[in-house]
Amino acid sequence: MSLVGFPHIWSKNSSLAFAQDGEIKVGVLFSLTGTTAIIEESLNKATLMAIEEINANGGINGLKITPVVEDPASDPATFAEKARKLVLSDRCVSVFGSYTSASRKAVLPVFEKQENLFWYPTLYEGRECSKNVIYTGAVPNQQQDDFIPWLVEKFGKRWYLIGSNYIYPKEENNYCKKLLEGLGAEVIAEEYVPLGHSEFSSVINKFRSEKPNVIFSTVVGDSVVALHRQYRAAGLDPATMPMASLTTSENEVAAMGGDAAAGHFTSAPYFMVFDSPENQRFVEAYRSRWGGDKVTHFVSESAYFQIHLFKQAVAKLAASDIGPLAIREAVKGEEYKAPQGLVKVEPENLHCWLRPKIGQCKPDGQFEILTQSADWLEPNPYSAYPNQKCTAEGLKEV
Amino acid sequence: MDFVVSQILTGLSLSSILLLVALGLAIIYGVTGVINLAHGEFVMLGAYCAWLLQSQLGWSLLASLAVIFLLIAALGWLIEVAVIRHLYDRPLDTILATWGLGVMTQQIVRLTAGGELRYVQMPPSLSGSVDILGATDSAYRLFVLAVALGLFLATWCIYRYTSFGLKLRAITQNRAIASSFGINSARAYRLTFAYGAGIAGLAGALISPLKSVSPEMGTTYVVDAFMVVVLGGVQSLVGTLASSAVLGETSGLLAYYSNDTIAKALVLVAIVIIIRFRPQGLFAPRVRA
16 A cells, blocks of 8 residues: 555555554455355355444544455355455454355465464354354354253164265264264164255155154255155155254244244254344344345354354454454453354354254244253364364364 | 155156156247257246235235246247248357347346345245145145146147147148148247246246245256257147156156265266257157158
8 A cells, every 4th residue: 555556566565554544344255156156145144234334433442444345246266266365455453254164265275375363154064163253153063962861862872864965964964973872873864965966756766664763954045945845745754754953043944934833843052043232232233234024044144143252253343453363362361242142152162152942933034042052062063073172272082 | 656656746746846847848849940049038027027916015925826827928938030930040149049038138137126035925825835645745835836837738739739720730740841731830839838848937936935936947947948948849748747757756766865966966977868869859749750
């Protein structure tokens, strides 16, 4: 900016402070077009809303947050390219973004090489330990530790695992099988369908002949709509053979219709109906900003509260010290009263302490929260691998 | 016993959806030789029409079927007039043009209707399940099967017993000679394209309560449809029927004993092997060359 006539990239990065002209730039990297745009758009909206809220209340110690919004178009290669642009050319101090694991893996090298900071709001399969990512979504142990025993006790020990054929369902199932083994329950089938698969009649036939007590579904995307609608068309009954999911949020239910989702269970740290003053404020603000028919869900809630964690961390720093690594150090152990309840960033692995809840879907498309874990749960991204542990120094064998 | 019945029913249900989606393609490809890559988008538009009529006007699915057929047929007619008829006998160009049309249609739908996944409510009278010989099946899936067979029969009768069908068969064998006998082949092509598009639209509307409705949904169906047509034999309606039955039952059975991922792969391998040794497909019309 000071070197007129030179391409910006030639100037020495270290000589430029991240906070300049009364503003700090952050990157917002959610797909606004392409296959996952539907869900990522809601994350973009929650992120921008949180930034607007903070700016309207005077910013961070007088500094305004300026979002630089890029559209990576649901394509991992474009994610990496846009991340490079946000970090190198826009000199953002942090980037908030991405939904799928594939896109997170694509941007990871950019942030690790440039020592920048990436904030990832989605629940995911764990098994990752990066010093340059703050993970604000749930990992398998947080969603399953309460959920699986609860379902075994309530419905029984014969489990059918069905998932989409990629990394996320397999890792979730690895942990699920471990828990089931400890509970003396039996996995009668573990099956994966291709991504985008929409014909579940054979699978439903197997449900009929195997008669599992619980169907643990990690089917994602438009497949989940087809699975639920065909389950219902086949006349199966959620009261005796419920589907249990870690990904079916208000957003998916809106796509499949409340009648098809009713009676099935989801475990998540946040549901739209959760009764807290923070959530009431969040839902009201979201609807008045983006439209009265919009739903909030557990990923958009994380996208929202992670901006507030960012703000708290930056507020602890002097303007001249603001930088990605300083923010990372400052956010360790930071707590925030999010719509789901109090959350905290674990200093060791940069994941969040969250309070999982079990919800049952109702025909109106909302969930009824049946139980809530007694305390917040520690994030353990390597829960299925007891001899590995993610620490502040990196991954350790124990 | 009930296991065998329910397995056959599952296969039939898969077959009926394949038949519905492939029938329109088989007609268009068989008669005009146009490889219509926008076929999946006709299916998608049919599903969107069903969603639109239901959510905006409150029409039940059954009531809107005839309207959807006419709407998509009209669209097919327009596309034939505007684009396709200039490209007959230029196979590569039609592939490109129809592919481009497909991409445009997807984006137009995304821009106007939004990218969200949609669903269509099943007709309440068909939302239960039925017992057949000890096996249970969804009433709606049986309904789809009946409609698919009905449409096939209607198409076959038109092809076989009407003078229009006779003309179509003549054109299929040799367009130039048929024209020299006074058959208006341009009009026949246009009607065929419209009819094929209409059937695709109907297919989309009929599967919409079982699947999710999204702008990209057509791409998977166009692949399935081509599989059926290639295996069945390009100019044979009976071949289309037989190959959807074979593919549906086989993939149902394989998926039951392994899983859908393996079933899909094995079916594709089988098709590759079959067309290696029988490139004309299972049913090839006997024509004196």
